[in-house]
Amino acid sequence: MLDYIDKIRRLLKIAINVPFYSQKLTNIAITSEFLDSCSNDELLSAFYHISPITKQDIRNAPYQLLATTQNIVYRGATSGTTGGAFVFFRDKIWNDKRLASLNKFLAWWGIDEQVDIAHVNSRLFPLRHQDYALIGGIDNTFLQRLNFITKKPLVLRGYPSRLCEVALIAQNRIDFSNVQAIICTGEPLFDHQKQVLMDIFGCPIITEYGSQECGVYGFSCPVCGNLHIDEGRCLIEEKDNRLLVTDFYSYTMPMIRYYNGDLVTTEHNGSCPHGRVNVTILGRDGEKFGVSQSLYPIRGVDYYRSISTKDNTRLVGYLNQVNAKEIDRFFAQEINKIFPDDSSLLIQKFVSPMDLYKATMPPMQDKFFSDCIPLDVFNYPQFFLDVVKGDRWIYYNIPNVILDESYRLLDNSHYCIDEQLKLDKLYLLLMISSKKRNIPSEELENLFYKYKKSNRLSLIYLDLLAICLFRKHHKLLKLLPRNNLDFKIIVDSFDYQLIVKLVSLGIQQVRKKKESLLIKKINPLLPLFISDLDYCSLYGVDCLPSIIAHWAKILGCYHDNDYNKNLPQELKQREKVLLDKREINFTFNYLSNSTILQLKELLIQVVLFDISIDNNLWLDIINSKENKTKGKKNLTDVIAFVPFMNYFAKLFLQQGEREKTYNCLLMSANISNSNDNFDSVSGLYNFKQKIF
Known part of the structure; x- marks a missing residue:
């Protein structure tokens, strides 16, 4: 009991300094002095006098909840089921607690890291790094993909309504004997749906509970069958069948006695080892049926x-x-x-x-x-292309069930050279995206000699060079020509995806070591690299190897200067700043006449050395520059300043300008084309059921 009271006390100490709560708490005599001196009973009594908050309260001014901009690692948006959505932010502590809670729940059911969870036909993103999602209309292509992943043991997760549709359509075409459990989330699980899923999958049906704002904090119990809440993460209350939740670790944007929009009943159960509180989900508060009127449950209608x-x-x-x-x-x-x-x-x-x-x-x-086709008739090149395009798939790492078949891409001698090239690049991209497997040196060397012999090395040169620089394949790097190339570099979308993935993985590795000044100060960092690619439009594509080598150097993957010849002068100066740890004397005079590239390089030094600036003036200049270039140049111009928005957010928060702080955080999102594709496609097919 003392543990959760201490968590409430800590959360209130943060909230007392947040505009959204400060007056609300002061009005009921919750002050810093009170929190330092009150007894546990006095604290609980005061806590339960805090008036509950709603989504509408937050939507009116979400920036008023911001307590800090430090260590933000997660951004989410509410579903909008019971009104307009809003974006919220969470720090590393919250994210770690969320994942620990999920793993504890999964362990109840014997689900460990060796078992993948496939999210099926919903807008749910994978929660663990080994998991993945599959979406789209339930056509033959979708069923082929589903048939493919169910060849190995796995757990399926999704909305009950969508899982039932998948099950009923696929039941006579797919063998589901490897499905170890079904996790239903996002909607109430009706009895008839549970029966359908049990009949078709023949495995445990698990109910998961949570929300975008608080993560997963409830799971059905294998011992008593009831839904339990992780009381170490959240405090829940039931008021007139409406659920109030207090997230103990919502330090970035506190959530205290928050109506999350669900209707529930609760009861205390002291006999189950997994939880003291049982929760039954009834539906959504204010759920609409048809046009404008709520409808209540009707006796006899399932x-x-x-x-x-x-x-x-x-x-x-x-x-x-x-x-x-x-x-x-x-x-x-x-x-x-x-x-x-x-x-x-x-x-x-x-x-x-x-x-x-x-x-x-x-x-x-x-x-x-209609038109059923055999599900084992598989076009593997198209399948792997779908995987890397991300319109039906989303993942942190290429799932092993997919990666295990990637060898098929190398057996491509019966294709024409253009098709061979695409398949070879697909293979390299899959291997790099897996993050778990290194490409054997002999395979890389075989590709080198294959394309060199046919005088087509220019087509795959960039892929091989990037892999050598970031994965330290020294033998092949010595074989590759360097500065004075006798061919024009050819670049396609596969090259860019591969390079961006390598840089992204390099950033992740350096972030774990926490040694790089750049990593410590600038986040997210990947947009900075993507904006560097804009140099190619100014200096020609031949400077691209130099830019790749530049990033390999500042991330500690490569140490020589062999590719500096074509490196733009701005990046040469950046290397001196980062590697020699000395400041280059840029002047703040004539900022309005500076180019976007000059402003970006100057901002790197501002952030690294905490140089005092007028952040309002800087934002005005950046906005004016971007407004002039939008529509005339590509996306890299627009994202050039994304990595600095967290820095501006910190400055604005210090000045008490929370609305500008919040807007800067909104602009600091990392770049993920696959997420964008996934979200747009999932919106077409994967809607929630109406709940009564």
Whole structure:
């Protein structure tokens, strides 16, 4: 008990200095002096007098919750299910506690790091670094991918409604014997859905509970079957069936007695070793059905949903396995109250869950049940291309189940040279993206001689050079020509993806060592490298090897000066600053006449040496420069200053300008094209069910 009281005390000490809470807490006599001297009983009494907050309260001015900009490693956005979304930030302590909580829950069910969790057909991102997600319409391509990953033991995670659709469509085509458990999250799990999943997958069905703001903090228990909360991370309360949550570790933006939008019942259970509090999720507060009116549960009706079909007919389907005409009549009456003027309204009763899901799927998914093809007929090049494009897949590391088949890309002699090139580059990209496997030196040397012999080394030169510089393949590096190339470097999208991945992994490795001044001061760092690629448009693509070598040097992967000849002067000066640890004398005069590249290099020194600046003036100059170049140059111009937004956020917070602090943090997002693709595609197919 003392442990959670100490956590409340610490959180309140942070909140007392946050504008969103300061007056609220002062009004009920919670001050710094009170928190230092009060007893535990006095603290709890005061805590429960704090008025609850809602999403709407936060949406009005989320920046008023900001307590610090230090050690931010996570940014998220609320789902927007019960209103508009807002972006929030969390620090490393919160993120570590979130993952520890998840691993504890998984351990209840015997799920360890050796078992991958595949997130299926939802907008859920992987939580652990070994996990991945698969999305898209449930067509033959989707089923092929699902069939592929279920060849090895795994756990499936997703929204219950989407998992049921996948299960019902795939049940006679895919062997699910390797699925060890199903984790349902994001929606209440109805009894008929649980039965469908148990019948088809034949494995434990686990209920997970959490929110974007607080992470996963509840799991169903294998001992008692109830949903327990991690009481070490969160304090929950039930008030009029509405759930209030206090996140003990929300130090960056405190969440205290927060209505998260869920309707619940709770009860205390002192007999289960995994938790003292049982929670039952009833649904969402203010959930809307149809246009504007909430609908309550109807006795005898298991589940119902509404959808507009292609011909503008509104179909309301409901599942009722009990043949009772009075229930059917009452249901029809209630639905007609919601759509009183809808002449195209169609109400249809279903006994089979499969029939209900078929009838109420989105029109775009009509083709699910037509033109079945064998799922083992596999186009591996296209499959691996889908993986690296990221429109159906998202992952931290290439999953082993995919990586194990990558050898197929090297057996490509029956393809034309252009296709061979694409497959060879795909293989290199997959190996680098796996982060676990080094490419054998003999394979790299074979690729070198293969393309050198055919006088096409220019096509793969950049890939081989980048791998040598960042992965220290010294023998091949000696074979590669250096400054005076007798060919024009050819660059394609595979090259850029590979190089960006190598630099990203290099940054991660240096960040663990915490030795680099650049790593300590500038975050996120990857956009700085991507913006450096803009030098190529100024100096020609032949300077690209020099830029890659420059980054390999400042990240400690490479130490010679062999590629300095074509290095732009600004980057040569940067190396002196970073490697010789001495300041170059840039002047602050004539800032408005400086180029974007000059401003960026000057800002690196400002951040590294904590030089005093007028941050408002700097932001005005940066904005004016970007407004002039947007639409005329590529994305790298726009992101050139992303790595410095955290620094500006710190300055604005010191000045008490929280709105500018928050906006700078919003602009400090790392760059991830695969995440962007995934989010846009998942939005087309993966909607949540309406809950009643």
